[in-house]
Amino acid sequence: MARKRTIGDIALLAGVSKATVSRVLNQKPDVDPTTRERILRIVEEEGFVPSLTAAGLARRHSHLIGVLVPSFTWPMVPDIVCGVAEAIGLTPYELVLYSINDKTRADDKGDIIDHILASDLVAGLLSILPGLPAKHVIRLHQHGFPVVMIDDRELPSDVPWISADNQQGAYEAVCHLLKLGHRRIAHIQGPVDLYCSRQRYQGYCRALEDYGIPVDPTLVVEGLFRRKSGMEAMQKLLSLPQRQRPTAIFAASDDMAYGVIAYAEEHGIRIPDDLALVGFDGISSSAHVRPPLTTVKQPFQEMGRQGAKLLISMIELAHRQRAYIPPGAGKHATPLQPEDEQVQQIQLATSLLVRASCGARQNQAVSSIEQVT
Template sequence: MARKRTIDDIARLAGVSKTTVSRVLNSKPDVDPNTRERILRIVKEEGFVPSATATGLAGGRSHLLGVLVPSFTWPMIPDIVCGIAETIGNSAYELVLYSLNDKTRENGEGDVIDHILSTNLVAGLLAVLPGQSSKFVLRLHQHGFPVVLIDDQGDPPLVPWVGADNQCGAYDAVKHLLALGHRRIAHIQGPMKYVCSRDRYEGYCRALQEHGIPVDPALVIEGAFETPSGREATQAFFSLPEDQRPTAIFAGNDLMAFGVLAFAEEHGIDVPGDLALVGFDSISSSALVRPSLTTVKQPFQEMGQRGIELLLSIIEQSDQQRLNVRPAFARDFTRLSSSDIHEPSSAPPLRIQLATSLVVRASCGMQQRSSISSV
């Protein structure tokens, strides 16, 4: 069986250095046309398939990108990774996945970051929902390592970021319930230590206030972004006197909305006849429950696409400066509108905020509820 050709073999046959071969394989412009043609001919004749790691090392820069994700079982991760993979497929890069599973958290999340820095394996890192790991990701950024965050749950760090407009999404959800005639609208918050939970609560309050409806503290309960907490919150709402109970619930995420549906089924509460319901996220199972869940759709796949494009733009900035060549992935970000970008005055990291959309299904009811009186 013939030995597999390496980049060293191609360089030897072409009479050039490995660096020159790497530059040709990565479509760099500063290679003599005759030399480029000779290398490509030898690559084809020898059936050489380049290794992303080898060509990156030979060219002085890795062509692997790290993607740091929480547990792969989180329902939004497949859509985000799908967007990442779609974009990577059109580039010269490949992915290395790092997961913050339970064992990793026990051993220390900082160990993963230390490993990324010490191995010098990847050219940059896309951190998805890093949560408590944000401080470690910030450390990478402070070392000059290219980093982009997707939908960070903590306070905005000084790191390039891509996420959704949680406040507007919540506002649209509650405004829809108001248009259906509801006035006693409860809200199950996500954990208020997260910025997204606070933003969704602000959107809920804004919609009520615009309709002259004061926020009733008895109709706001903090949940845990998990199904049991949605059930517990609904139980508390329906423990109120009958005339004080909500006619609609806006849940801070779909999993908590599933808890509302479970409680309603157990206690003979008709959804949407007795209780309208809207969730947030539009995970795939939201269309499969009965009744199907009206929910705010986060553009998870687009988050993955825009996040990896931004990371590639940052990584290739060094090439732009050296060769005065515009990075291919920079083009989309120079045309962003002011509503897409939020840059703190104290520091200017790029923040791309994507629009959400309301997906109307059966759980909220389709008709105006004229029988519901105003408070």
């Protein structure tokens, strides 16, 4: 007896991935028409019969929510996931975690998203700190799959989105340094391709503008949200002539601020006596470094809670309308939106945690780094 063909066999004969075959069999619209025709022809020629059990599972109202996260070592991820878990704790939904780390190749990131769409395992996706994979998440939304992003997005996009108010948080941090008397305030940015980084930079610029201080490009250094890039940025800032060096630094992440502290300690620079420092994130370890770090606290748990609630409302709406995408809808399918369109994009307030690293307890400007040799 001839061996029964599998979906893997069909994919091999058609020269495509199993995910693509699955999308065709489930009448998903996001497949090239020529590729779809080739797959269907091979299915007919080979007498391939999809598993009725699997097909039934795919068509039911799933109560699984996919949560896409970057590396679990990112310090804010546990707090966000904790908020998500809290929100769904009293609902019939369960979580399925997917991880994309820094070492995952760009093509593989797209494959992971394709797998989520093709498997029909989860009813919707909550994407945390998507960064570069954001374009793939946006594609899911464009095909009518319920998606909510947490903390970052690419513009323009109408993907439902939850974030901290990055610009206002940065503005308040820099204003705090200005009130302490600082006028040469450096900014260590996050990656400029991320929306949150650009928003924090705009908050920095707005605060300086309100105090009548022009932005000095030599005091703005791009980092990568990592400790090492904080150290590298510090090295660049200290390479400036003494009179051009900053008296204070606003780092766009706590991790980069830790790099500033490490570099300062190695080179005999006292924080806050020689250099004031403010970070951004408010992760728990910021209270335990030396000196304790003044930082902008993001409401990570609340972001997770709000994101989960918004996603569930979209999934329930999709279920009631049977609106994932009708077969043949193709490019004319309408992305799902929450019932209350006013809450598609939510920015939550941050708070400034004032600690020793900014020298605020002195109630005056700290001594200038120009004096440090």
